[in-house]
């Protein structure tokens with residue numbers, strides 16, 4: 055692949071090579087090189103601000119202090135030269151967010167990776183899983199997400215919604231592949247922590263042991279910081295431990311992955327509530343210099359209907375689920391009503407079933423169509439016997455002897471309000487009805503408990519009652535104070551919390567180093583360039599996304615055993631082979647255009663290239679039409695489409711999908727490759743008057759034909 | 775304003791008036807994407823929802839800057 059050289063990406067390459075080698079023996083020099091790498095990566099990915107170049111210059115001056123170490127001196131000299139000679143290019147990357155050489159855009163990650171809020175290099179790990187290299191897959195995932203097993207079981211998988219394979223049939227089952235690999239690597243004892251950087255001697259306090267806080271703690275510990283995690287509960291995991299029920303996420307999964315942080319030296323203080331037992335001042339006195347608030351959203355919205363405050367048997371879903379998670383397995387009642395239509399409501403309803411409720415009804419104001427809960431979760435809940443009551447608006451909780459006895463509801467109808475095409479539920483007058491109940495669980499949303507932070511008077515809050523933080527760096531209005539996870543976004547997802555925790559860790563590190571913060575969100579990093587696996591076009595087209603095997607419904611109704619049983623090894627490897635390797639093929643469409651418009655052949659039916667209007671795709675069609683001229687491969691900007699001779703065949707492949715393979719015809723005199731018959735026919739057709747047909751019995755290459763012609767000419771002359 | 779559903783195609787068609795809009799988000803105007811998490815619990819038109827923008831990553835954006843792509 056021939057690229058114009060871009061000095062920015064060249065400098066980045068120099069730094070990466072230096073960091074991968076062992077010439078950086080001095081910790082401070084290594085640290086400077088790491089900082090330079092961070093800053094130049096910002097430049098390459100258009101997220102640098104005005105101060106970046108200045109800081110790069112001064113770090114280079116510092117690096118030159120190590121002149122006595124030849125490899126460092128060389129590196130500093132090369133970088134300084136590049137900055138001096140190509141200053142304008144660096145400036146244009148920052149100011150116009152554009153790489154004039156067009157090189158840096160080739161660092162663009164696959165759509166799945168771009169979508170992942172944690173920025174995991176999905177195609178690389180999916181490919182490693184296809185090859186059976188689970189430990190490497192896990193090592194790669196953990197560079198961006200320290201909790202592959204947790205996410206393999208509960209991630210909301212936005213990546214799958216963007217997965218390009220979904221434009222052909224169904225997305226790659228990215229989440230379950232990750233779960234399989236994590237389990238395998240842990241069971242093989244090959245799931246390990248990477249080495250830690252030398253101790254920085256600096257202390258960071260993380261408040262909240264949910265995914266956001268734990269992620270930040272992990273990356274900060276790896277960078278050599280002393281991290282203390284302060285958690286009010288007796289366990290780590292946050293909502294993954296006390297919200298998400300055990301039948302979706304077994305406790306061992308969280309414990310094993312949190313254990314990896316303990317192994318790195320992260321110091322956990324459980325049963326410790328920030329704001330009462332511990333404050334910013336007390337932590338500052340102990341030498342803590344940076345703070346991350348990742349306290350989640352643990353208080354609930356109330357229904358605001360009569361009976362809610364006064365009657366026994368009314369619970370909020372998060373309180374109910376927390377109690378169950380912490381070991382209270384008493385049934386909430388025989389007739390349980392859960393109010394809400396989201397995932398939390400479904401979790402509460404399914405938990406109530408498992409605790410022995412006879413009837414569990416989920417009351418939702420809108421229709422099934424508007425339900426925000428995951429369709430698969432809803433289906434599983436129905437299989438377990440949860441009854442869904444749609445268009446049901448609760449208006450009052452009825453009681454008997456201070457205990458809940460029924461829920462009074464009104465039927466609703468969906469109506470379009472003026473100026474909006476959003477359908478809203480409007481109660482129908484006189485449509486009252488009652489649902490018998492001895493427990494009511496409200497699951498209509500959570501919010502942040504801000505009381506513990508009221509002493510930090512400069513901390514800004516949004517009108518949604520979330521902590522105001524810059525999304526790019528998670529910096530709050532108070533210097534040295536960062537925030538991440540649900541406390542910033544409002545109730546969101548595990549993987550968003552992980553992404554926020556990671557960005558916060560990076561920003562905290564820059565804060566300590568005194569280097570500028572980026573101005574744009576990070577462009578996820580390609581972590582590997584794994585070779586693709588060959589797969590015939592027919593297999594690539596016909597392999598289907600597998601169904602997840604489930605625990606029997608009977609057992610699901612009475613135990614907290616994991617419902618999704620996981621893929622088998624064979625299924626996992628096959629599923630991973632459905633991936634199209636969008637990290638290599640950028641879907642620019644050049645190959646399709648060249649084949650159709652320039653060669654007039656139209657052998658590539660790759661409708662999935664188009665994001666907005668995907669057309670039909672069939673890799674198998676290529677074999678019918680393609681003449682193996684190689685024009686597509688010659689014009690591919692990223693080496694995604696390749697034509698090569700292997701043994702007696704010429705093969706055209708796209709990221710490993712074998713599009714066409716044809717036997718080669720060889721010269722009868724010298725055995726040199728002449729080409730596949732189809733290509734020779736094609737050439738002959740185009741040059742009918744001058745070329746020889748390979749259908750002749752005497753098949754020879756042009757060189758041999760010329761040589762023979764020259765010989766017979768010479769013989770003729772000699773004879774004369 | 776539209777009600778957004780998971781998997782729906784959307785366009786960021788304008789700057790939002792909401793306080794959660796940050797200046798860097800201006801670069802997303804005109805981008806197309808998919809709704810990946812439409813306010814998990816309460817169907818609140820005021821909630822910030824998770825969208826993934828083609829080539830520009832995943833973000834929580836206020837709904838007033840989004841419209842469905844047919």
Ligand SMILES: Cc1cc2nc3c(=O)[nH]c(=O)nc-3n(C[C@H](O)[C@H](O)[C@H](O)COP(=O)(O)OP(=O)(O)OC[C@H]3O[C@@H](n4cnc5c(N)ncnc54)[C@H](O)[C@@H]3O)c2cc1C
Nearest residue numbers: 262264265266286292293297328350506539540546547548
């Ligand atoms: C029932 C339920 C099911 C869910 N299912 C899914 C799912 O399937 N997939 C998904 O992606 N997301 C799911 N979520 C959302 C997900 O769990 C959260 O988005 C995620 O856990 C947020 O992480 P966080 O680190 O920001 O906060 P949390 O996980 O909430 O952690 C915050 C931690 O801070 C602690 N804390 C709070 N205040 C203090 C204080 N003053 N001092 C010390 N510690 C404090 C809390 O005890 C808690 O441990 C679910 C949420 C719930 C409620």
Ligand code: SF4
Nearest residue numbers: 166217218633634636
């Ligand atoms: S096909 Fe593979 S690389 Fe492409 S988006 Fe899906 S998982 Fe990612």
